[in-house]
Amino acid sequence: MGDMTDHQAMPETTRSSAATARADQQEALKQKVQHLMIAVESILRARPAGISELDLIRALQAPPWELLETVDFSSPERLYPVHFLTFHALYRLRDDIGGQGEQLSISPLLIRLGPGQGSPATSALAESDKLRAFYLDLDQYALSEQTVSQMMDDFWAGRSGRQPAAGEVSDAAVTLGFDRVPDHFEEVKYRFRRAVMQAHPDRGGRTEDVQALNEAFGVLRVYYVTRDT
Structure with a gap:
């Protein structure tokens, strides 16, 4: 009976260790996101005319930030994690500054932080909300290349x-x-x-x-x- 108890306990221990590792990874990811938000806001305020996603990624890779790893721009599957984290930080930042009279426009070709403007059209708002929901869900970060x-x-x-x-x-x-x-x-x-x-x-x-x-x-x-x- 003792052997059976030990055998049954091992999977539980393994599951507990895996859960702890996942929790640690999630916490580390959240900390990285906080640093990204600070860096992104600083970069955007220094470039009031706006910046493209590619240029923003390069800025986040360079000193003093160095928050993103090297990107293979020729492989969409490998670019995805860096793209996702960048846009996750952007949508988090947009929510944070939403009540401060500023507006953060987000698109791959132009990301710009400026004075608040009128509400977008309903169709544009609905599409924006879909994107926001996707990028704010950190579970979408760990998708397989397939x-x-x-x-x-x-x-x-x-x-x-x-x-x-x-x-x-x-x-x-x-x-x-x-x-x-x-x-x-x-x-x-x-x-x-x-x-x-x-x-x-x-x-x-x-x-x-x-x-x-x-x-x-x-x-x-x-x-x-x-x-x-």
Whole structure:
């Protein structure tokens, strides 16, 4: 009977240790978020004209903050954790300053902290609330790469609601440097990664170029998803 009791106790001990480890990780994550919020507010107040998400991430990586790890901008799945934490901090900060006569505008191309303005349209507010709910849920931070990849597929497929037109697909292929639409998506992913690395602002490129590549990649992604289903 004693052996059975010991055998039964071991899983409970393991579960307890795992729960403690998860609690410690959550606490460390919350502390990191607090530091991110302080850093983000400081950066935004120093740049009243606004800043792009890519530039904000670079600022958070650089001294004196050094709060974010190195980012692989050519891999959406690996970029996701850094993107999520950045936007989580932004939405937390927006809630904190909401009653102080200031407004925090949040989008990948322009993040700006400025004087409060009128209420947005109902449809825009509803969409904003959906994004806010998603980014404030820290459980969304620890998604697997497979889940993030599926989310990307679902996003691009749902964004258009249809298979892209032939002209859109051809233009997207040209943007990524192809003479024609490749037969396989693997070719697109390989070319996309190379193009993003060459166009990245750290190598003398422009944020707008990276955005154009992302849009082209998204069009081709939904093309292959809808073509193969």
